[in-house]
Amino acid sequence: MTIFFFSATGNSLAVAKQFGGNLISIPQVINDSKTQYKDDVIGLVFPIYSTAPPKMVSGFLNKITLEADYTFAIGTYGNMDGACMYNVQKLAQKRGYRFDYANSLLMLDNYLPVFEIEAEIQKMPKKRVEEKTAKIAADIKNRIKLQAKASILMRALASILKVFTSALEGAKGYIVNSGCTKCGTCEKVCPAKNIEVKGKVHFGGHCEACLACVHLCPKNAIHLKNEKSGKRWRNPDVSLSELIKANNRLK
Ligand SMILES: Cc1cc2nc3c(=O)[nH]c(=O)nc-3n(C[C@H](O)[C@H](O)[C@H](O)COP(=O)(O)O)c2cc1C
Ligand code: SF4
Ligand code: SF4
Incomplete structure (x- = not known):
């Protein structure tokens, strides 16, 4: 069994780990020339953003083909999954492959502009x-x-909500405060290679809005202008080093 996953704060990775099999992080293969994958079972686990898959996951689904006896897709979410899994099955169908099983799993909502982590x-x-x-x-x-x-x-609603996510993209809303020690963790947990720590923390223009940098900074030095929570989240079943291994593309 092969499972492709995307995870910023560990929820999706925690779930993927419980299914077993060979886990492959989508950020690590997104630019590979290989697009055809074959196994007896192939699965996908990812977080739901604005009732849709993250941009990078959609990009991955739009370039691959899957050959397997059984395929599944699981979206983790915190509040409302909307039409996400329906649209993922449709997208696969359009591309000539399929997901036999599509389901969503309600977990902690890590979306700081709306949710307070302690309450979650x-x-x-x-x-x-x-x-x-x-x-x-x-x-x-x-x-x-x-x-x-x-x-x-x-x-x-899925189309309308896309606008809210893109409001965060391009790093318009990130503030790094004086607690930053230039440790480079944010650079390593970013699945989009969108951060460079050189003298200060620089954000590029291709943010996925995943909030990994914000939630996983060891000094809690990255903030959103509109955050509802000072507290941060990392799924307790996933370590920081597992998320670095999954997302670091600067090795
Ligand atoms: C940009 C963004 C948008 C989100 N949008 C939704 C959403 O539309 N519905 C929802 O229920 N949860 C939403 N969430 C919450 C995540 O889907 C949820 O916390 C997920 O389990 C996080 O997975 P991860 O820990 O693997 O990154 C959003 C989170 C982020 C960062
Ligand atoms: S993870 Fe936090 S402390 Fe480390 S460089 Fe980034 S902002 Fe600074
Ligand atoms: S800059 Fe932060 S929010 Fe944007 S993709 Fe990188 S880790 Fe995610």
């Missing part, structure tokens, strides 16, 4: 992540097929 942590027991992950893992093991559904309203 309090909601975790009600989200029953462990139980739902085990159910999805069993579905995958049993090769269950699942077609995601979405109302016309949710499909329309």
Whole structure:
């Protein structure tokens, strides 16, 4: 089994790890010339942004073809998944491959402009992540097929919400305060090679708005103008070094 994943704060990687198989980080292969992948089972795990996959995940889905007996796609999200999984299945179909099983998993919402992390942590027991992950893992093991559904309203909302994510892109909203020690962690956790630490922290113009740099700075020195939370999040089942290994493209 091969699982492709994208993860900024560890939720999606924590889930992918529970499914097992050979885990491949999408940022590490996004520029590869290889576009055809073959295995008995191929899966995809990623966070849902503005009820859609991250830009890089959409780019990946638009260039690959998958050859497998069974395929699945799981989107992790914190509040509303909208038409995301429906659209991912449609996109694969258009490209000539398929996802036999598409599902979403409610986890902690790391979107700082709207959510307060401490309050989100309090909601975790009600989200029953462990139980739902085990159910999805069993579905995958049993090769269950699942077609995601979405109302016309949710499909329309996906297009409208895209605007909100692009408001963050281009690093317009990031402030680095005097707590920064130039340690370079933000540079290493950025899946988009969008940060350079040289004298100071420089943001480029191709941000994915994933918030990995903001959540994972060891000094909590990166802030958003409109953040609702001073507290940060990294999934406790994933280490900082696992996220660096997954996202660092400057090695
Ligand atoms: C830019 C951005 C947009 C997001 N949009 C949504 C959304 O539309 N719906 C939702 O439920 N969660 C949304 N989230 C929350 C993430 O999908 C959720 O926290 C996810 O599990 C994070 O996965 P990761 O830890 O693997 O990066 C968003 C997060 C970010 C950073
Ligand atoms: S991770 Fe934080 S402390 Fe380290 S260089 Fe980046 S902003 Fe500075
Ligand atoms: S600059 Fe920060 S938010 Fe943008 S892609 Fe890199 S890590 Fe993610």
